[in-house]
Amino acid sequence: MSIEAIQQAIKKYQTIIIHRHVRPDPDALGSQAGLREIIQTTYPDKQVFVVGENDPSLTFLVEMDVIEDEVFHNALIIICDTANTGRIDDARYTLGDKIIKIDHHPNVDAYGDISWVDTSASSTSEMIYHFFIQADGLKMNDAAARLLYGGIVGDTGRFLFPSTTKKTLQYAAELVTYDFDRSKLYDGIYNVKDNIARLRGYILQNFSLTDDGLSVVELKQDILHQYNVSALETGQLVGTLGDVEGILAWVFFIEEEDQIRVRLRSKGPVINGVAAKYNGGGHPMASGASVYSWDEASQVVQDLRQVIEEYYY
Template sequence: MFKKIYKEIKKYNTIVIARHIGVDPDALASQLALKESIKLTFPKKNVYAVGNGSSKFSYMGRLDKLEEFDNFLLIVLDTPDKKRIDYKDYSKARQTIKIDHHPFIEDFGGLEYIDDSASSTCEILMELLLNTKLKCNSEIAKLLYYGLVSDSNRFLFDSSTSKTFSLVSTYLSKYPLKLSSIYTNLYLRPLKEVRLEGYISLNMKVTENGVAYIILTNDIITKFKADSASAGNMINNFNFIDEVLVWIIVTEDVKNNNVRVNIRSRGPEINKIAEKYNGGGHAMASGARLSSIDEAEALISDIDYATENYIKKEMSKNENN
């Protein structure tokens, strides 16, 4: 499949690279890395990385403002379903390539490479570059490392496999990187965000089944001079609470007129519930979009019910062993 993807990239003079709404490091880094790789390999091609960005990730690079084009190749990264593509003109593409590490939801109608065992879309792109004539350099390797480290939560998730470490080893051997600066860019935070995280710790509620949750209204987010995206991205900072199996951060996003939900789990699978609420993702890490704060109660209730059933099943297994 990598050879087929390369063949399509070689064929088109204009290429648009898109990803999912709600930018995160893996989505953005994979976009920018693939763009730079194609430009390095084919300098005369017009390649655009599109979508709404975030100043939080400005250290990775800038996205492009796109004019309308005909006869272009669209490459969609890190996105399992069409409704989550952060590019309104995706249906105008002459050909579409989908590269993703989320569980399959729907066909995009073109070439598709999906590996839901991969830690990140950046991990898949590492393979793509190694198995085709697409070129790489230290800056591209750094972008790929940003995305892989972030989506694997610094190699803490089970999606970090021997293949993941082998690819990282290969790239670090070819392209020595200053890892300390990479981790500083990814995890250095302003004091206002640290204070908001403290507020979350003090005010989160925990159900009897071990579901921790907090609803951050726009007033709360504004009080700490933060934004909805940075508040939601704090979800991975609450991994290791002994009494908690699932944790949820609900944030009101006034700018985009919706409500973001970030969900993580150490027990029940949560992606099917997220899909019910205009979202999706991985079994243990998902997100959703609500039209109002009022919907959050139903989502939390569904997750709490799933967690209760998970606990019962685990107890039953232990009794039978």
């Protein structure tokens, strides 16, 4: 069983390095750092690191470790919340001795010496808490509980998304028995700076909506500069259109220096197939991709309209 194999690997290795996907969200960071806390609390003699680029808007959750290349040699590598190798943050994961994949996305890239993928889980943070319950003799602390709860909250949209199950709510109920400030955690995840709020207003005034329920938002470099918002920060805005009546699926195109970041969301049509076609992937209702011209972005829109048409008929 994957859980037993994962624990045996953790017991075996003295150095453990935990990765997650690029442009992290609360679940990526919560599962990554929550697992670190559990391992470090249970096995205090081990060296456990979390690596990747810091997202300034999420450093309130955890800050990444800075380690040299030689630390990876003979280390156990655990990669959380990352469906495919192209999205693993910090390519040095290849320098490790063994790789474990823990993820709740569709298993399109079956990498790793040990792989535990559960698409029924609301989040990878939920899976890490399940690992804590099922494995033998693991210890939880308040910091781990805070991180895992934050990851679950983030990936379930505060328990509003259909991925929320009875198990999700049960695990959340158990996590809140630990000592951490839930109000402060919610504020950290959902409060936004005034420039982000103003860009949200621009999005609400300027989004397009087709007759079949597709909404398109283009955030070009001049708009990002006007509102002093980085491409990375736009991740806080992708849910802006989720409550707008008549929208069935929506796409954000964010112009970066060398590519156009694509963020896809849906209330019904399965859109991760479109993401996979354009250098991306993700969940059936929430995915990301990359294109390299506005002509290619237009093709994404056409593919999304095709998916919506098939959904209706």
